[in-house]
Amino acid sequence: MKKDKAIQMIGNALRKGRTALSEYEAKQVLAAYDIPVTREILIKDKKNLDAAIQKIGFPLVMKGCSAEIAHKTEKGLIHVDIRTATEAKKAFKEIMAGMEGFDGGVLMQEMIKGRRELVMGLTRDPQFGPCVMFGLGGIFTEILRDISFRRAPLEVRDAHEMMQEIRGHKILDAVRGMEAADKKRLTDMLINIGRIGLEIPEISEIDLNPVILSGSKPVVVDALIVLK
Amino acid sequence: MPDSTRKTVNRKKTRYPVTDYERIFHPRRLAIIGVSAEENGVGFGAGMLKVIMAMGFEGEIFPVNPKGGTIAGLNIFKSVEDIPEKIDFAIIAVTARHVPEALEACRKKGAAGAEILSSGFSELGTPEGKDLERQIKEIADKGIRVVGPNCFGIYCPASGLTLLPGPDLSRQSGPVAFLAQSGGMSIDFAHAGKWLGVRFSKVVSFGNGADLRETDLLRYLKDDPETKVISMYIEGIKDGDSFFREIKAAAKKKPVIVYKGGLSHAGARTVASHTASMGGSRVIWQSVLKQAGAIQVHDTEELAQTSMAFALLPRKAFKGISIVGGGGAIGVTACDTAEIYGIDIPPFSDELQARIGDHLPKPGSSSVNPIDVANPFVAPQTLKEVLLAAAEDKRVELQIIVSLLFHYKTIAHMFNKPVAEVTPFRELAQAVREVVDQTGKPVIAVLPNAKRGLDNLDITEMIAMARQEYIDRGIPVFDELHDAIRAIANVNTYYGGRNYEKR
Numbered sequence: 001m002k003k004d005k006a007i008q009m010i011g012n013a014l015r016k017g018r019t020a021l022s023e024y025e026a027k028q029v030l031a032a033y034d035i036p037v038t039r040e041i042l043i044k045d046k047k048n049l050d051a052a053i054q055k056i057g058f059p060l061v062m063k064g065c066s067a068e069i070a071h072k073t074e075k076g077l078i079h080v081d082i083r084t085a086t087e088a089k090k091a092f093k094e095i096m097a098g099m100e101g102f103d104g105g106v107l108m109q110e111m112i113k114g115r116r117e118l119v120m121g122l123t124r125d126p127q128f129g130p131c132v133m134f135g136l137g138g139i140f141t142e143i144l145r146d147i148s149f150r151r152a153p154l155e156v157r158d159a160h161e162m163m164q165e166i167r168g169h170k171i172l173d174a175v176r177g178m179e180a181a182d183k184k185r186l187t188d189m190l191i192n193i194g195r196i197g198l199e200i201p202e203i204s205e206i207d208l209n210p211v212i213l214s215g216s217k218p219v220v221v222d223a224l225i226v227l228k
Numbered sequence: 229m230p231d232s233t234r235k236t237v238n239r240k241k242t243r244y245p246v247t248d249y250e251r252i253f254h255p256r257r258l259a260i261i262g263v264s265a266e267e268n269g270v271g272f273g274a275g276m277l278k279v280i281m282a283m284g285f286e287g288e289i290f291p292v293n294p295k296g297g298t299i300a301g302l303n304i305f306k307s308v309e310d311i312p313e314k315i316d317f318a319i320i321a322v323t324a325r326h327v328p329e330a331l332e333a334c335r336k337k338g339a340a341g342a343e344i345l346s347s348g349f350s351e352l353g354t355p356e357g358k359d360l361e362r363q364i365k366e367i368a369d370k371g372i373r374v375v376g377p378n379c380f381g382i383y384c385p386a387s388g389l390t391l392l393p394g395p396d397l398s399r400q401s402g403p404v405a406f407l408a409q410s411g412g413m414s415i416d417f418a419h420a421g422k423w424l425g426v427r428f429s430k431v432v433s434f435g436n437g438a439d440l441r442e443t444d445l446l447r448y449l450k451d452d453p454e455t456k457v458i459s460m461y462i463e464g465i466k467d468g469d470s471f472f473r474e475i476k477a478a479a480k481k482k483p484v485i486v487y488k489g490g491l492s493h494a495g496a497r498t499v500a501s502h503t504a505s506m507g508g509s510r511v512i513w514q515s516v517l518k519q520a521g522a523i524q525v526h527d528t529e530e531l532a533q534t535s536m537a538f539a540l541l542p543r544k545a546f547k548g549i550s551i552v553g554g555g556g557a558i559g560v561t562a563c564d565t566a567e568i569y570g571i572d573i574p575p576f577s578d579e580l581q582a583r584i585g586d587h588l589p590k591p592g593s594s595s596v597n598p599i600d601v602a603n604p605f606v607a608p609q610t611l612k613e614v615l616l617a618a619a620e621d622k623r624v625e626l627q628i629i630v631s632l633l634f635h636y637k638t639i640a641h642m643f644n645k646p647v648a649e650v651t652p653f654r655e656l657a658q659a660v661r662e663v664v665d666q667t668g669k670p671v672i673a674v675l676p677n678a679k680r681g682l683d684n685l686d687i688t689e690m691i692a693m694a695r696q697e698y699i700d701r702g703i704p705v706f707d708e709l710h711d712a713i714r715a716i717a718n719v720n721t722y723y724g725g726r727n728y729e730k731r
Binding site: 019020119121122123124125127128129131133141142145147148149150151158161204205206207209224226 | 465468469472500501502503504506507509511512515516518519
């Protein structure tokens, strides 16, 4: 998706009175800004299941996907490590039932393996405008609050400093048999999140959590984009 | 988006004539408007006139009041128009509703700027107050720069301009500029600087900041040859974007130290994401200041101490230091503190330890680094030898000497003499100065005082005298070791950081 298409999609969502993008839509915006996201397909009908499995391949993650539903984990709308067509059919049924009639579908997503979870995000400060966040992701984000911020636009060295500034910055090094994180790619991601903040004023907040390090490569696994 | 911002700035630049800051900070012809002879000098205007005269302002002063008369030997002009020829700068202290008229008259008289001490403007939050401030802004846009309203004005030691209640501020100029909206903070900082050894280029309290405020002043101070260090106290800023641009540009050229107040009042916004909930005002300010290359401090003491360190220390980071003091505990706690701030206290080689040890009283002393001189009465000449030897270690880039001068009270008792007479503080300060000159490595003096009670006012006085000896010799002096190390760490953050343009 190109940037203008992404902006159009946001416009449509706003006209419908929506306050957020669905995960699927959010990832298309990110992809338009060269931010690496999971390969995924959104399906609404069971008959498209096999084609999606073919395309993404096992193991996969299936998620209920709707802009109207937050907190997918708590609602049992996430099924991970699906390895067979039977499991996929069962998951599809359960997710669709759990959606309680909300508009949306099932997101068929590649499963990113990696033990290191990061968070990235965007907030708008009333004084300083769009500010980008980096930190430890997953469940640690809220527990440790090991995060750093920089105001957009970010220079390369700002992004480097953000990564160095968190207490847990060694997680990006080659540790315990894991590869060192691709800092170049992380840097580009942070700079591009800032760019989204500067170029799309309709977006008020972004949470990318987790961003999983698959080997050395960071991939956005879950994304929330909040609209104004 | 960045392009459009730049355009706005350019437009603004062409709209204003070039600001003549020279005539604002060093006026030769100064009008003070709102000086009443009748009130016998209790009004703001008359008060200002008297403090400026007390400061020994060398230029011409033209008091103005429609009722005329004389004050302090000066004729009071009935209107600004009556002043012969042009004026450089004006101090306006009339009631709010008369301010626009007075300002316009000063503009027509050719003043480059004016400070408005009067209050009764936007700070009231009333439509009348806001309207008066808008009028000030409009007149300013026509070509007179305004400091205030609702401020204490400008203090410039070189010219003798002073803040409202400051007849006794120093006339000694120095490298530190200070900016604040708050008049109270400005006057307190100017007074504290006097005894702490912070010398100012200019202090500006800009109050409501209707015209000149942090952004313009940062732009000016960045290139001001009189200013080597910029200190600021900030509560709010007008425009985050231009503030960031100017503070970053200034910090590239010289240290900018910021005490941001009001972080605890950061309004909670309604947010949907974790990112926004974690990005409150406190963390964003901290991040933005770091990104701009400014040094953030957390109270006025740290602001003053850090300003002094930047003003007096060579422009570099100090990774390794030596500490000379009396008592093992000082050494141990010094190491703890230094470690927190990322500063090394490298242990000396056996050979150097032996040579330092030769100078020290035995037993009880230690020459490892920190050096424990065992008792507080070691002679200044001996301490000089110790400091000279310690400076030979290449890893030592700065030295701290902790002098427990208060112990001399015991000697004073013994000989029944005043404590100031038996304490060799002058010789010590001189020895330290000589060490700096000979080694080329800075020394910081720390003068703790464990005896501050009413029964020891003589010690407090003696230590104030000792402080002055160091200040007079350009040696940074602190009350506590922790304060000194924290100030060094702030210096290190700046010169060790990559935002500073190495020249």
